[in-house]
Structure formats: structure tokens, C-alpha cells
Amino acid sequence: MKLKFIPFSLLLLLSFGISAQTELECKTKLSNFHVATKSKKYDAAYEPWLYVKNNCPDLNLAIYADGEKILKHKIETSKGEIQLSYVNAMLDLWLLRKEHFKSDTPEGEFDTKACQLQYDYKDELGKTSIELFECFDVAFNADEENFTHPKSLYTYFSLMVELFDEGKKSSAELFKNYDEVNEKIELEIQNYSEKINALVEKVDNGGTLTSSEENKKSAYESYLKNYSLIQGNMNIIADKRAKCDNLIPLYTKDFEVYQNDSIWLKRSVSRMYHKDCTDDDLYEKLVKQYDKVAPSADTKVYVATVLFKKGKDDEAYKYLEEAYKLEKRPYKKANIALRIGTILKEKGQYSKARNFLSEALQLNPSNGKPHFYIASMYAESAKDKSCGKDNFHQRAVYWLAAEEAQKASRIDPTLQSSVKAYVANYLAKAPTKEEIFLSGLSGKTIKIQCWINRSIKVPKID
Structure with missing residues (x-):
């Protein structure tokens, strides 16, 4: 064995x-x-x-x-x-x-x-x-x-x-x-x-x-x-592929099924908002339901857009302020501030818009978009006679716009190509070297009036 x-x-x-x-x-x-x-x-x-x-x-x-x-x-x-x-x-x-x-x-x-x-x-x-x-x-x-x-x-x-x-x-x-x-x-x-x-x-x-x-x-x-x-x-x-003509029937049909689904409501409202389908009665219906089911900073912003459409600006602005106060997380709060700033910018309320955009920058300094929007508001105000006593001072606003836009590309590389084009456009509209020479303001700091209330240094020429 x-x-x-x-x-x-x-x-x-x-x-x-x-x-x-x-x-x-x-x-x-x-x-x-x-x-x-x-x-x-x-x-x-x-x-x-x-x-x-x-x-x-x-x-x-x-x-x-x-x-x-x-x-x-x-x-x-x-x-x-x-x-x-x-x-x-x-x-x-x-x-x-x-x-x-x-x-x-x-x-x-x-x-x-x-x-x-x-x-x-x-x-x-x-x-x-x-x-x-x-x-x-x-x-x-x-x-x-x-x-x-x-x-x-x-x-x-x-x-x-x-x-x-x-x-x-x-x-x-x-x-x-x-x-x-x-x-x-x-x-x-x-x-x-x-x-x-x-x-x-x-x-x-x-x-x-x-x-x-x-x-x-x-x-x-x-x-x-x-x-x-x-x-x-x-x-x-x-x-x-997302047109109001196909979004509205789709969301109208699905509303009865998903009217208490906060995620569906959020997505539907967001899509209609970004596609500018806000004139349709369905948008207001979705917004009110969203605010009822899951009230938040986001819903307050959407309610404000409805009120703006109805010309109730003062009431809408209160909702925007409420939205900003509701959000506590810095990154989310920055996004709310950015959204409010862009809404106010479109409404022509530039001073209030800049306040919110500046808040967005403080809360999320890696996002250059607020600088970009502020720059565009400066540029849009260049022809405002209240911003400068003469044509030279009014067009000097373009230097300020270019300076602000350049800040965006320095902190946010995703904006570099866009900023480059806008800065070139702003500088092309600013006073020429000959105009700087004739003004006698070469290298001097001048004050921009109106809502802007900022100073800019005139480029020095030899």
C-alpha cells in the first residue's frame, strides 16, 4: 500500500x-x-x-x-x-x-x-x-x-x-x-x-x-x-432638436403623469426657460407647480421670470433676492448670483446686475463669465451720454470693457478665444492714438460717470 x-x-x-x-x-x-x-x-x-x-x-x-x-x-x-x-x-x-x-x-x-x-x-x-x-x-x-x-x-x-x-x-x-x-x-x-x-x-x-x-x-x-x-x-x-413646437405638446401630455415629480418639473422648466418658450401658458403652469412641489432658490428664479414677463418687475426682483438668500452652498449660490445677474442685465438693470455678478465672482473665482458679462454691459453703455462729458470720454468706456473682459480669460481658460475676439472689438471702438494725442490725456486716469462709476487709465502714447 x-x-x-x-x-x-x-x-x-x-x-x-x-x-x-x-x-x-x-x-x-x-x-x-x-x-x-x-x-x-x-x-x-x-x-x-x-x-x-x-x-x-x-x-x-x-x-x-x-x-x-x-x-x-x-x-x-x-x-x-x-x-x-x-x-x-x-x-x-x-x-x-x-x-x-x-x-x-x-x-x-x-x-x-x-x-x-x-x-x-x-x-x-x-x-x-x-x-x-x-x-x-x-x-x-x-x-x-x-x-x-x-x-x-x-x-x-x-x-x-x-x-x-x-x-x-x-x-x-x-x-x-x-x-x-x-x-x-x-x-x-x-x-x-x-x-x-x-x-x-x-x-x-x-x-x-x-x-x-x-x-x-x-x-x-x-x-x-x-x-x-x-x-x-x-x-x-x-x-x-428642442423647439417650442415640440416641447410644449410633449410637456403638456406628460404633465398629468409627472406633475408631482420634482426632477421632471425642474428639467421641463429649465428647458422651456433656455429655449425661450416662456410666453406659453404652460411655462407658468410648470413654474408654479415646481415651486409648489419643491420650493428652492431655483424655483424662485423661475417664478421671477414669469413676473418679469408680466411686467411685475418689483415683485420679480423680490423673488430673485429671496432665491439668493435661500441658497447656502457657495458654488450653487454663485450660480444663482450669475443667473440673477444675467436676468437683470437683459432687463437693462446694469448696476444691480453688476452687484450680483460681482458676488458670483467672489463665491466662485474660477468662473470668468461674470467678468465677461460685466464687460459687455460696459460696452453697451459706451454711447450713453451720462457716462462721459464728450465723445472721447464715452468711448473710453471700451477700454474699461476690454480690461474687464481680459480678467475673464486670465481666470477661465475656457473663455480665451471668445474674450480675444471681444477685446479686439472693444479696442477697435476705443479712441485712436491720434485722438488720445489731441485730447492731451495720454497716460492720465479719467473717471467714467453714470452707473459704471469707475476709473480707467488712458493708454500712454509716445
Whole structure:
């Protein structure tokens, strides 16, 4: 009987030896490919990485973090069937990572990466738009918190638009998708704005940013720029498909079902407001219901827009002030102040508008839009005779407008191209060098009168 167990014992020892040897080799190759990856020598890293992935998939998270970089390089430097094999290898890698390191593989991040890669190579993979949309839709609904990449948010929405245009999605589905994605973008903009504001506050208090903080600030600004860009593109696309003629029947039909749903009411009111469908009786009906179901700073602003339409400006202004007082969170309060400022600007109440826009700047200093709006109000007042005693002093307002607009681009990189065009326009309308010379005011500071009540230095000429 003992002799029968000898081969089995030897087999156990042999298998143990192979396992130990494999583990040792995996650790050695792990070190090799990790060092190579850090040096961006991805081709050299590929073979040792592949061995570790195939033989010890649960050894270290670096198998997946580095593997992603290695396969990304392989995809970018190959073509045809070989490239496609690396695309599929990347998709398999994310599935394997979820299997062995589930807690370190948030669905909203990695499932979205998989969806985006399939979208990027949809023709090669034979993927349809409906398949790809469903891929993103599942990822978004499963883990919205970690579904944050700007490109993927835009892809998700653009697929919905494509399906809507093909008659495969309804108007209600399109607007719902737009609202969800847009709200997510707003949340990310708030997140990065608050991070930048914390760094700005440090500098304002006399501190100096470390090199790490400078890098973070640049990264945050980059994300803000990308989010703002895709949000702008989404608005253009949605606006072409959201007309009062189709919004009003849609919301009228759905009102009875959703009249106590605060989210539906908020989205409906917001869309009608931004599409300027506020003359229709439905808008007032939605606003009043929204204020009844979920009274908030937002609802007070919308009520104010109804009152302005009816010519009840004094009552409307009280609602705006109430809205501002209700909101306590700095970022949200800044947005309320910005909205109130823009409403008052459109009403021609420039002094009150500037007060709210200035409050918005203090609460959210990384948003340059208030500077931009203040600059435009200055420019619009340039022909106001009460702002200057003569043509020269009135047109000097354009220097003030240009100066204010430039502040916007300095703090908000998303506005640089727009600001550049407006500043050039303002300066072209300001007094010429010849006029400065003849005025005798070169290099002197002059006072702008009227509601502006600011001073500006006349450019010095030789």
C-alpha cells in the first residue's frame, strides 16, 4: 500500500515545485515589465507582462495598470488584424481585472472605457449604434458616480442623438438623456471649480502653490475646459432638436403623469426657460407647480421670470433676492448670483446686475463669465451720454470693457478665444492714438460717470 502512495507524493512535491517556480518567475517578470513600462519601453515590457498576466493574474494590480499602457501602445502602433487583436486583448484585460481586483475596478470607469474603445473601433468590431448606446447606458446607470470622462459622456449623448435622428428613440428619451448627461457634467464642473477655488484661495491668502499643486491646477483647468466644450456642443445639438413646437405638446401630455415629480418639473422648466418658450401658458403652469412641489432658490428664479414677463418687475426682483438668500452652498449660490445677474442685465438693470455678478465672482473665482458679462454691459453703455462729458470720454468706456473682459480669460481658460475676439472689438471702438494725442490725456486716469462709476487709465502714447 505504501508503494502506491509514493508516486502521488512525488507528484505533489513536483507540482509544488512548479508552482513555486512559476510564482518566482512571475515576480521577476513583474519587476521587469514594470521597470520597462515606467521607462515607456512598451515593446520590451510586452512579453514579460503577457507571461505574468497568463500565469499569475492575481499577483499585483500593476498587471492591469501597466498592461493598459502596454496595450494602448500596441493598438496605436499596429494596423489591421493585429491591431484588432490588441483591441480585443484590452477588452479582455478589463474583464480580467474586474475578476481579480473587483474593488479596484469601478464599473463606471472601466465599463465606460470598454464601451469607448468599442465605439472607437466600431467598424472593425462590427458594433451597431444601438449596441454601443446600450453599453454606455448600462455603465452610466450602474455607476454614474465614476462615469466621468468628458469624451465618453459626449459619446453617450451623441449615440442617443444618432438613434433619435434615425427614429429609434423618442423626443422624451432624447431630452431625458440630455438632462442626465448635462447634470452629470454640471456636477463635474462644480467638483473641479471647487478644487481650483481652494488653490486660488491659498494664493489670495499669501501662499504659494507647490509644483504638485500647480500640476493639479493645470489638470483641473484642462478638465473644466473639456467639460465646457462638450457641454456647449451638446447644447447646440439639443437646441436644434428642442423647439417650442415640440416641447410644449410633449410637456403638456406628460404633465398629468409627472406633475408631482420634482426632477421632471425642474428639467421641463429649465428647458422651456433656455429655449425661450416662456410666453406659453404652460411655462407658468410648470413654474408654479415646481415651486409648489419643491420650493428652492431655483424655483424662485423661475417664478421671477414669469413676473418679469408680466411686467411685475418689483415683485420679480423680490423673488430673485429671496432665491439668493435661500441658497447656502457657495458654488450653487454663485450660480444663482450669475443667473440673477444675467436676468437683470437683459432687463437693462446694469448696476444691480453688476452687484450680483460681482458676488458670483467672489463665491466662485474660477468662473470668468461674470467678468465677461460685466464687460459687455460696459460696452453697451459706451454711447450713453451720462457716462462721459464728450465723445472721447464715452468711448473710453471700451477700454474699461476690454480690461474687464481680459480678467475673464486670465481666470477661465475656457473663455480665451471668445474674450480675444471681444477685446479686439472693444479696442477697435476705443479712441485712436491720434485722438488720445489731441485730447492731451495720454497716460492720465479719467473717471467714467453714470452707473459704471469707475476709473480707467488712458493708454500712454509716445
